[in-house]
Amino acid sequence: RDMREVAGAPLLQPHRGSRCADLPCCLFFILVTVVAGCLAGYGAKMGNPSILVRFAYGRDWKGRLCGRDDGVAPYRFAYLALPTNHSPVARSNWTDMKDELRMVCTSACPGAAEGDLRQPVAKRGKHLCSADMYPDWCAWYGDATTRLANYCIDTAVFDVPSSRWGTWLQDLRASPVVLAPVPLIAIALGFAFLIFVHRCGALCVWVIVLAAIMAPVGLGLVVYSKPEIVDEHSDLDLDTATRKKVAYGLWALAGLLTLLSCCFASSIRGGVSVLRLTSQFLQDVPSQMILPPLIGAVQLVVLGAWLVAFLLVASVGVEEGVESDCLRVGNVYCLKWTRPAHVWALGFLIFVLYWWLSFLHALSHFATSYAVGAWYFSSTNPVTGRKEPLEGGHSCCDCRLTWYSLCHGIAWHSGALAMGSFAVSLARVARLLLFWVTEPAAHSPENPVTGCLQCCANCLASCIAQFVHFVSEHAYVEVALTGAGFCAAARKATGMAVTKPGLFAVVGRVACAVRLLGTAAVVTGTSYLVFVILLKWPPMGLSSTSVPLVTAAVGAFFVGEVMMHPFSAAARACLHCLVLDEEHCHDRGMEGMQVSEYTPPALRQLVREHGASGDGGGCC
Numbered sequence: 168r169d170m171r172e173v174a175g176a177p178l179l180q181p182h183r184g185s186r187c188a189d190l191p192c193c194l195f196f197i198l199v200t201v202v203a204g205c206l207a208g209y210g211a212k213m214g215n216p217s218i219l220v221r222f223a224y225g226r227d228w229k230g231r232l233c234g235r236d237d238g239v240a241p242y243r244f245a246y247l248a249l250p251t252n253h254s255p256v257a258r259s260n261w262t263d264m265k266d267e268l269r270m271v272c273t274s275a276c277p278g279a280a281e282g283d284l285r286q287p288v289a290k291r292g293k294h295l296c297s298a299d300m301y302p303d304w305c306a307w308y309g310d311a312t313t314r315l316a317n318y319c320i321d322t323a324v325f326d327v328p329s330s331r332w333g334t335w336l337q338d339l340r341a342s343p344v345v346l347a348p349v350p351l352i353a354i355a356l357g358f359a360f361l362i363f364v365h366r367c368g369a370l371c372v373w374v375i376v377l378a379a380i381m382a383p384v385g386l387g388l389v390v391y392s393k394p395e396i397v398d399e400h401s402d403l404d405l406d407t408a409t410r411k412k413v414a415y416g417l418w419a420l421a422g423l424l425t426l427l428s429c430c431f432a433s434s435i436r437g438g439v440s441v442l443r444l445t446s447q448f449l450q451d452v453p454s455q456m457i458l459p460p461l462i463g464a465v466q467l468v469v470l471g472a473w474l475v476a477f478l479l480v481a482s483v484g485v486e487e488g489v490e491s492d493c494l495r496v497g498n499v500y501c502l503k504w505t506r507p508a509h510v511w512a513l514g515f516l517i518f519v520l521y522w523w524l525s526f527l528h529a530l531s532h533f534a535t536s537y538a539v540g541a542w543y544f545s546s547t548n549p550v551t552g553r554k555e556p557l558e559g560g561h562s563c564c565d566c567r568l569t570w571y572s573l574c575h576g577i578a579w580h581s582g583a584l585a586m587g588s589f590a591v592s593l594a595r596v597a598r599l600l601l602f603w604v605t606e607p608a609a610h611s612p613e614n615p616v617t618g619c620l621q622c623c624a625n626c627l628a629s630c631i632a633q634f635v636h637f638v639s640e641h642a643y644v645e646v647a648l649t650g651a652g653f654c655a656a657a658r659k660a661t662g663m664a665v666t667k668p669g670l671f672a673v674v675g676r677v678a679c680a681v682r683l684l685g686t687a688a689v690v691t692g693t694s695y696l697v698f699v700i701l702l703k704w705p706p707m708g709l710s711s712t713s714v715p716l717v718t719a720a721v722g723a724f725f726v727g728e729v730m731m732h733p734f735s736a737a738a739r740a741c742l743h744c745l746v747l748d749e750e751h752c753h754d755r756g757m758e759g760m761q762v763s764e765y766t767p768p769a770l771r772q773l774v775r776e777h778g779a780s781g782d783g784g785g786c787c
Contacts, residue, residue, distance in 0.1 A: 189582030189652050196585035203519045206512055210479025218485055221500050223316045223341060225270050233272035234317060239297050242272035246319035251306040253288040271304050272297060276319035279311040320499060341706050342715040349693060350467040353723040354460045356692045357730025360685045364734060380424045387417035445737045451553045452542050454560040454569050459730040462531045466726055473520045480512050518596055524725045525588035529643050530576055531729050532736045533584060536647035537572035539740035583646045583653040587639040594632040601628050644743045663746050674742055678735035689727030694720045
């Protein structure tokens with residue numbers, strides 16, 4: 168439908184085809200999701216997630232779980248001991264003595280001060296072990312230990328890092344209560360950032376530019392005229408000549424920043440115009456701010472379901488071994504996997520998670536672009552001065568446009584969105600795998616030519632991934648506005664970027680800046696809050712805060728990416744609407760017009776400053 172008659176006036180509307188685009192890819196996406204669900208079901212039936220607790224708690228030689236079972240509940244640490252009065256330990260003879268070690272529960276890890284390697288094994292304090300272990304096995308041979316989770320390990324005897332991934336898995340299993348609110352925290356922080364940019368974004372651009380210029384000026388004045396302040400707050404001992412040189416350098420930097428601001432004044436004004444444009448869209452369609460929390464809530468469900476499936480599959484084929492056999496080969500946890508195929512299943516689940524999160528990212532982009540199209544090609548209310556889309560969305564409580572855009576995208580364009588998200592996921596995963604495989608060899612001095620070629624391959628893979636991401640982001644907009652399939656939309660979006668490089672570059676820079684700053688704010692704030700929670704209320708069975716923090720940062724990153732869409736996606740969608748508007752003017756014989764009656768004022772200013780081809784000016 169290219170035209171819609173409203174009150175006798177023809178209003179341009181983007182074509183929203185009522186056909187399912189890229190149906191095979193949609194079916195493949197559903198099939199992959201079903202396979203992931205079947206893997207989770209298989210893990211629930213054949214796996215044993217509770218056994219993963221062994222990565223956090225040891226089992227003594229009588230079969231009791233330290234800190235958990237009756238009789239050893241007060242003694243949560245586990246260490247490997249030799250019997251009391253055992254002959255002195257020789258470091259070079261551990262291979263023959265590992266069979267004599269036994270796991271003992273204790274309330275405190277033993278240290279080097281408790282014994283002497285030159286003396287027979289001495290008993291420890293009676294209060295440190297359970298009654299049935301004292302005095303025969305509540306002993307220590309005198310070497311130092313390193314705490315890992317609730318294990319006290321002598322690293323001179325056992326190579327612990329080889330089993331550390333299992334500890335990470337247990338830390339992940341022990342932290343669901345802490346990780347559960349991560350998406351909610353990220354959504355709240357993202358929402359606050361969007362409100363801040365929405366109300367103060369244009370002003371902040373010029374404030375940041377002014378602050379960047381004035382900061383070196385003020386610092387130079389302090390260095391030049393207030394040497395006592397510099398001496399008081401730093402360890403630098405600068406003489407007068409050096410201070411003057413430093414001050415002159417800072418002032419030269421301020422002058423250079425001023426010159427660059429003049430040279431790129433057009434780009435700065437373009438960035439302000441983009442922020443005003445997206446702010447105008449959110450003012451006229453405030454219900455669109457409901458979309459990020461909604462997509463974030465769906466991400467919460469997806470992440471929770473994936474985490475359960477991941478732990479279930481990871482526990483398939485794991486079983487406890489015989490302690491003497493485990494110690495002989497250095498396996499402190501005494502867990503082994505009898506089915507190595509689970510590694511491939513876990514890798515598949517990781518890719519499915521990435522695909523699902525990318526699909527939600529694409530759906531959010533589609534819904535925002537659809538709403539922008541409805542807003543852009545609607546008439547302005549002469550009373551309120553606002554564009555009022557026919558589909559609704561005029562207030563925060565009027566969510567008809569948001570719901571319609573989501574339902575339309577799921578019902579008719581899931582295949583196109585799945586194809587784009589699959590391409591993005593595949594490119595990024597391939598780049599990560601290539602980097603992981605080639606990184607060690609790239610820094611090897613033994614073969615510099617191979618290392619150089621591998622670095623070039625990594626750079627090429629990164630460029631391809633970024634290109635696929637760029638094309639996909641703009642293809643989602645074309646799918647929303649024209650109803651085309653993903654491949655056709657990608658071709659058209661690429662052609663538009665080639666014909667209008669300046670406009671796309673300005674909008675792309677601003678959208679990228681907002682996305683990066685917003686995502687960084689969400690990740691930093693969420694990680695800090697999770698860190699505080701872990702310090703104040705650490706969950707039982709947690710050995711380190713690293714895994715929960717990394718997991719929280721990754722989750723906050725994906726939520727932050729989605730939360731930034733109201734600005735980044737709206738800015739891109741407005742450019743595509745402008746091109747559709749120009750095409751419509753061309754079809755009606757109005758080729759001399761750069762803008763039409765539908766073009767918002769902020770976008771008109773951007774077109775005037777950057778021209779039809781998007782080339783901006785400046786003092787240079």
